[in-house]
Amino acid sequence: MLKSPPQTPSSRPAASPAPGASEVFQLLRDGRPRTRAELARLTGLARSTVASRVDTLMALGLVTPDGGAASTGGRPPSLFALNPGARVVVGADFGATHARVILADLSGRELAEERQALAIDEGPDAVLGWLVRTVALLLERGNRPVSELAAIGIGLPGPVEHRTGRPINPPIMPGWDRADVPALVQTRYDVPVLVDNDVNIMALGERSFFWPETTELMFVKVATGIGAGIISGGALQRGAQGTAGDLGHVRVPRGGEVLCRCGNIGCLEALAGAPALVAALNAQSAGELGTSQDVVDLVRSGDARAVQAIRQAGRDIGDVLATCVNLINPSVIVIGGSLAQAGEHLLAGIREVVYRRSLPLATEHLRVAPSVAGDRAGVMGATVMAVDHVLSPESIEAACATLTTA
Incomplete structure (x- = not known):
């Protein structure tokens, strides 16, 4: 939950905090400065109500004056905008053998970063122990006190029950099954800890920064496993148990036995994941490929067998995605x-099948693009x-409520 900063006599609002301030705040989240009059017009609220809510948001530090608007006579009206530096958050991405953590402000702008080769199978105590130490390091680098840390987001390479933040039977994460990840991190940082699987957060990142106007997007991760993050109506769709998008275990026509x-x-x-391609290419040439990077390097070198294998993997993925498109x-x-x-x-194989097997209306404006x-x-x-x-809105209202007891 967003915590309010310490109040001083000069920063404390004159009246009680205005309820419903989140309604005004959501209009300012995009960073565009607006006047009280604009906010009143957009919300349909009285100017006095808007003024009270803006005062509350300023007391929280979330909104700040932003110069003045053009005057039509008399004193120019004041502009207000999101204050992205009011708080900081941490984003952490863990893979099978790597970790990347960043400190960012409320606009998502990166302030500091740390990367580490780290095996997820070392278990939650070791991995999350490294995380809490790294958060302290990033706060120090960013010259931000721990009191300004508002939340931590974590992505894990396995199924996650998003509501509780607990991994559920993750195949490559021994020792993590039903581990209370938020609680382990909160022993050091008393802030909300949000946890999701890696492909869901990849979908969020790709869409938010590079496809912000797109409300219907699928992000497909093709690696050791194959999964999709599904954004529909502008919102991430996790499904009833958090397993939406598990494409890797859909049966494909070429699957056989x-x-x-x-x-x-x-x-x-079993056909198009990295281990399957490694095994198939090794069987053809008695080679010693071991990882997905070895396959990629072989494709880039122009090896015909590797090119054929990755193209066929694309077709197999396309078989599943054609159904998803429809x-x-x-x-x-x-x-x-x-x-x-x-x-x-890889993309050519996917496009070949998707555009052939999906309904024409569904593919009329469909783009199949590499990750930016x-x-x-x-x-x-x-x-x-x-x-x-x-x-x-829930966090903003909760933060406003804390001002009543400040």
Whole structure:
């Protein structure tokens, strides 16, 4: 929950905090300065009510004067805007073998960053212990006191129950099953801790920074596993249990009797995931490929077998995405993850099948594009998740309520 700063006699509002201040604040979140008169017109509220709510938001430090508007006679009206420096948040993205953490202001602007080679299978105590130490380091680098930290967003490479922040049977995260991630972090920082799976936060990051006007978007991560973050109506869709977008375990036409690690046969991941491609290419040439980066390097070198394999992986992914296009009708499908670094060969296979098998109306304006954020999509999305929580109407109202007892 957003905490109010210490109040002094000069900064304390003259009257009781105005209820409903979040309604005015949401109009100022975009950073565009507005006058009280504009805010009154947009909300339909009386100017006196708007003035009271602006005073409350200024007392919280979330809104600040922003010069003056052009005068039509007399004193120019005052402008007010979001104060992005009022608080800071932390975004953390954990992969199987890496960690990236950033400190950002309320506009999402990065203030400090730390990266580390870190194995997720070391367990929650070791990984989250590193995180809390890193948060302290970033606050120091950014010259921000811990009292200004408002929330921490975390992305993990496995299924997560978003409501509780607990990983659920994550296949590559031994020791993490149902670990209370927020509680472990909150032993050091008494702020909201939001946790989601990596592909969901990638979707948030990609959409917020590079496709802000797009309300219907899928972000598909193609790596060891294959999954999608689905944004519909401008909101992330997690599903009833948080497993929405698990494309990797959809059966594909070419799947046959291929056994998947989930126990089923014919799954997309068992054919088009990085381990499957590594195994297939090694079988063809008795090679020693070990990782998705090895596959990408081979494709980039122009190896015909690798190019053919990645193109076929794209077709298999396209088989599943064609159904998704007909079902949820996205306007943009963004392809990310380690195998997406193979470039146009993967995208060409996806497009080939999606445009052939989806309904013409659904693909008329559909774009299938590579990720712009690349390996930063996750940490950017974790930051967005934290900021969205801090600036949500519920958090703003709760912060306003604390002023009544200040």
